[in-house]
Amino acid sequence: MSSLASSGPTAVPTSIVCDAAMSAYNFGPNHPMSPKRLELTARLARELGIFELPQVTLAESFVASDDELATVHSREYIAAVRRVGADPTLSDPDRGLGTDDDPAFAGMHEASARLGGASLAAADAIIAGTALRAVNFGGGMHHAAREKASGFCIYNDAAMAIVRLLDSGVSKVAYIDIDAHHGDGTQDIFWNDPRVLTISMHESGLTLFPGTGFANDIGGPDAQGTAVNVSLPAGTGDAGWLRAFHAVVPQLVEAFEADVIVSQHGCDSHRDDDLSHLNTSVDAQREAALSVAALADRVCSGRWIATGGGGYNIVSVVPRVWGHLMAVVAGRPVPLRTAVPEPWREYVREHYGKVAPLLMGEDADTWWRSWEVGYNPSDALDRTVMATRKAVFPLYGLDPWFD
Ligand SMILES: [Zn+2]
Structure with missing residues (x-):
């Protein structure tokens, strides 16, 4: 039996791209970006009943054409990806291809272009009006730059x-x-484009790859204030993470008067993810998704595309966070006390030899202090949030101290 109600007043027509072919994006067995995270996420979402909701339509991915890829990448770079993907003994380190982070593999061009096609399918559903919102949990490849893999x-x-x-x-x-x-990749592609506001909230580049994204990085000469960076201190947990989000994101998206939100929900900020030093919970990440949903409703008439991103704890973190994300997008959030479906737990036990979590939430305390209550200059998180607000808020007629 589905654990979700089948319909309701807040149901939102939603397109979810879910396609086993996307698992071809595979850098090999020793690489942290395992395609198994997509399979486990899809399997959990199905068990939770998300795919059976009447407002949800499942969509397939496609391999984006060179012309489509060339809307954000150079022809030379696309040719280089094709070359290395056709012969993985080659490498092109100047373009980031065939490196430790981005090892070459057979069919790399097609597999990577398919993730692009999946996000295009999400956009097409919204443009055609067949959906108000869309999810591509296999997307969110945000380090890819115009001329370089990363x-x-x-x-x-x-x-x-x-x-x-x-x-x-x-x-x-x-x-x-x-x-x-x-x-960084998404920010740089739109660095000087006033039509696109990029907001990135991440662990500081002082302690984490790629080492960029500070408060004073605010966009090119024709687009000042349309790049926004919140550079969080290592160790930031739920309260700080949610406080920072709410002190920056809603104000700017509203002031920018966006027509559509595109969001990237990499879940590697979780305390049990080894690739960062942030300490969030599944509960806080669900909370952030709910806040984006509210913002899309308030500013964009609901229109929203959500993608996945990083996330390397493939059993206890990724499937739950993105399962919540899909449910939130569809307007049918999964309560945190919901039991993780037993068939999914059994599958994890059999195929991964691991004990999966019992509940969809972690009983975390997601209380956060609103900026309106005050700012503490001796607190490292507050200082970084204030730096961002001071750098950008005046460009929108907002007050860094009070708005
Ligand atoms: Zn990441």
Whole structure:
């Protein structure tokens, strides 16, 4: 029996891209970006009944064409990915291909272009009006730059979806990136484009790859204030993470008057993820998704594309966070006290020899202190949030102290 109610007043027409072919994006058995995270996420979502909700339509991915890839990448770079993917004994370290982070593998071009096609499919559903919202949990390859692969990312699917929206007549897109790592590739692609607001909230580049994304990085000369960075101190937990989000993101997305939100929900900020030094919970990440949903409703008439991203604890973190994400997008959030479906736990036991969590939540305390209550200059988190607010808020007529 499904653990979700089958319909209700807040149900939102939602397209979810779910396609086993996306598992071809595979850097090999010793690489942290295992395609198994997609399979386990899809399996959990199905067991939770999310795919059977009447407002949900499942969509397939496709391999993006060179012309589609060229909306955000150079032709030379696409040719290089094709070359290395056709012969993985080659490498092109200047373009980040065939490196430790982005090892070459057979079919790399097609597999990477398919993730791009999946986010284009999400955008197409919204443009066609068949859905108000869409999810591509296999996307969010935010380190991919115009001319270079980086940090497990070859083609920047979210950037491609954003360009697709703009080309269809959408005026302004807000990109919200809450992955533990700076969304450098997406930011750089739109650095000087006033139509796209990129906000990245991440662990400081002083302690984490890729080492960029500080408060004073605010966009190019024609687009000042449309790049926003919140550079969190290592060790930030739920209260600080949610406080920072709410002190920056809603104010700017509203002031920017975005028409559509595209968000990246890398879940590697979780305390049990080894690739960052942030300490969030599943509960806090669900809370952030709910806040993006509310923002999409308030500012964008509901229109929202959500992607996955980083996330390397593939049993206890990734499937739950993205399961929650899909349910939130569809307007049918899964309560935190919901039991993780036993068939899924059994599957994990059999195939991974691991004990899966019992509940969809972690009983975390997600209380956070609102900025309106005050700012503490001796607190490292508050100082970094204030630095961001001071750098950008005045450009929108907002007050860094009080708004
Ligand atoms: Zn990450």
